[in-house]
Amino acid sequence: MNVLGYLIPGIVVLVILVVFLSFVPLGLWISALAAGVRVSILTLIGMRLRRVPPASIVLPLIKATKAGLDLSVGALEAHYLAGGNVDRVVISLIAAERAGIPLSFQKACAIDLAGRNVLEAVQVSVLPKVVETPVVAAVAKDGIELKVKARVTVRTNIDRLIGGATEATIIARVGEGIVTTIGSSNSHKEVLENPDTISKTVLEKGLDAGTAFEILSIDIADIDVGENIGARLQMDQAEADKRVAQAKAEERRALAIAREQEMKAYTQEMRAKVVEAEAEIPKALAYALREGKLGVLDYYSLQNLQADTRMRERLGKEEEKGEGQ
Structure with missing residues (x-):
């Protein structure tokens, strides 16, 4: 116990x-x-x-x-x-x-x-960080395309870290600066001869404003010549102008055909009226003879005149056929 x-x-x-x-x-x-x-x-x-x-x-x-x-x-x-x-x-x-x-x-x-x-x-x-941009394509004033890849060296800005933009903003701004710099160059050869002008121009723009980083340097890692965009645009414009001209020509042709059809219709209408008027001539002559307004001699003179006119027309057609042969 x-x-x-x-x-x-x-x-x-x-x-x-x-x-x-x-x-x-x-x-x-x-x-x-x-x-x-x-x-x-x-x-x-x-x-x-x-x-x-x-x-x-x-x-x-x-x-x-x-x-x-x-x-x-x-x-x-x-x-x-x-x-x-x-x-x-x-x-x-x-x-x-x-x-x-x-x-x-x-x-x-x-x-x-x-x-x-x-x-x-x-x-x-x-230890600053190196951010590599994707390939940025830009066209100089002479129409030649350049493809540029850059490396951006950045350092964190502690004071702007809260609320500051990220690396994506830095990359986007650098790409925009590259496009602007190349686009303002008179010739792509100027850019190829002095690629450092891109870095200087982009750095002067203050692209790190409002971001959480401070840009220390921008280095051009690679630059290649692309297509002749200017020539291609001119070809596209020429093709577009050609299509516009063809469309206008087709429009004029359609208008001419429509006018021709209108003239044919008008001619047929006038012929119909002439035939209708000629059909009234015998009636008018008969009426004039009945009323005594036209004598028999006048009627025969008119017949002779018409026969003479038909003979002259027939002789004129025969002469035209002889000249054509």
Whole structure:
């Protein structure tokens, strides 16, 4: 009975100790004390209650303290609860401090919460990044197409990182500058002889305004001669002019045919009227004879005149046939 009396309290104490050690990260607290970081047991218990992993706060705090940065547990915990990456922010601050880049804790947290990789931004600030543009096609004033590929060296601008445009904007602006520069050149040979003029002209435009980067240099990696766009456009224009001329000629031909048909219809109508009028002549002569307005001698004279007229017409046609043969 005495053994059980000592064993049961011992088991209870052991269970309580195990539960306490599993809830309170005693090893982490000892590590913090050894590194010179003052974190109380109650603070660690509070993190557990707030569902914040103590290691996610204490270990970055140890890194910051060893690097000489003055950060508080509350600030790191607040950034974690806001959804930020505490360890990445601390490493970024250490890298920026070593590189002499001014970066405050609030700024780093804002960049991290904005969805930007603050560590990558600091690294690009220290070691500039080279961005390669796709092939940009542009046409000089002489109509020759040039295909250009450029390499843009950029460095992160920490102050404009929040709200600044990304690399895609830099690439688009550089491409626009290349097209403008080549398009304003009188000849493609000028561009081939001095490709650095493209870089100088594009750099003078201040293309990094409003972006999260600072353009250090623009280098022409490759430049090739493409098609003769001017000649092709002239050929297309000539073909279009030809089709327009053909359409107008067809329109004139259709108009002429329509007029010819109208004249034929008018001629047939006039002939019909003449025939109709000639049919009335005998009636008129008979009426004139009855009324005494036309004598018999006058009638025979008229007949002789008509016969003479028909004879003259027949002789004229025979002469025309003889000349034609």
